[in-house]
Amino acid sequence: MRLSDFDYTLPPELIAQRPASPRDASRLLVLDRSSGRVAHRIFREVGDYLRGGDTLVVNDTRVIPARLRGRRRTGGGAVELLLLRPSGGRLGGEGDWEALARPGRRLPPGTIVEMGPRDTPLEVVGRLPDGRRLVRLLSRGTMLDLLRSCGEVPLPPYIRGDGSGPEDYQTVYARADGAVAAPTAGLHFTPGLLARLRDQGVGLVTLTLHIGIGTFQSVRAEDVREHRMEAEHAAITPEAAAELNARRGRLIAVGTSVVRALETASAPDGRLQAYSGWTDLFITPGYAFRAVGGLVTNFHLPRTTLLMLVSAFAGREAILQAYAEAVRERYRFYSFGDAMLIL
Secondary structure (H helix, E strand, C coil), X not given: CEHHHHCCCCCHHHXXXXXXXCHHHCEXXXXXXXXXXXXXXXXXXXXXXXXXXXXXXXECEEECCCEEEEEECCCCCEXXXXXXXXXXXCCCCCCCEEEEEECHHHCCCCCEEEECCCCEEEEEEEECCCXXXXXXXXXXXXXXXXHHHHCECCCCCCCCCCCCXXXXXXXXCCCEEEECCCCXXXXXXCHHHHHHHHHCCCEEEEEEECCCHHHHCECCCCEHHHCCCCCEEEEECHHHHHXXXXXXXXXXXXXXXXXXXXXXXXCCCCCECCEEEEECCCCCCCCCCCCCCXXXXXXXXXXXXXXXXXXXXXXXXXXXXXXXXXXXXXXXECCCCCEEEEC
């Protein structure tokens, strides 16, 4: 597979800058995998395609306010850090954190930066081979405490921030702090829609996968097989696994992060197992899905692992044809855009 096989052209005015209001008023493109047929609906009508006994699986990760702004203690100069994850994987601990730093050339190891209105000190204690910094909090408390007090929720660079607030970039069921990007397929659900689906007999099960920056990065290798996914932490409780294994209907994943977590934790026969650990599962066309029978997803950027995953689920040609139709029909794309239901 070539990287160019996963490219398409999108007019820039179709990149959504704010969510639909209400959220479930977004449009919904329904793609039938077996026939290739496409239907155009509104997201609040998604229940028309679900049956009693089906189960929606959602990702309850919550985007942390991971962007910090401050200055270098010596010499001044503005500094911006995007905290990605604790180096040891423990969110509430006091260890070092991996961060993207700007301007990187001015932040060698040993630099002290002061962040937020209280000038909370951090030290750059290392530089990773890919240019990321390791930073350490020099005051009492935890890094997560600092982020909660003065951090900003990081929006994707294609969202200019006009008319959207930080809570717009959280799902209504977000609970577990740890992501630096939202599971955007879930942004279309409202409490009222979820209640109607429960009344319809559709189950709802949560898992957690803390989405990192690597999920949304473009693939650079022309030979797709050379790409390596950045690991993200996932957790499926024993109770969630048992409920999924006991379901009567289809398993519908809400978002690509849910697909990766479920497929990581599934046995060859499709049964789910409790799981807590890292996953770097990279799903491309040819992958044999074990657990997932349907997918709610957004329209993804070209040349990304997300587009490759949905192409694996529905077929590359079918996805690219559906995307072309979405462009013709003036759907809204990317994080705050419209949705697809693939069955």
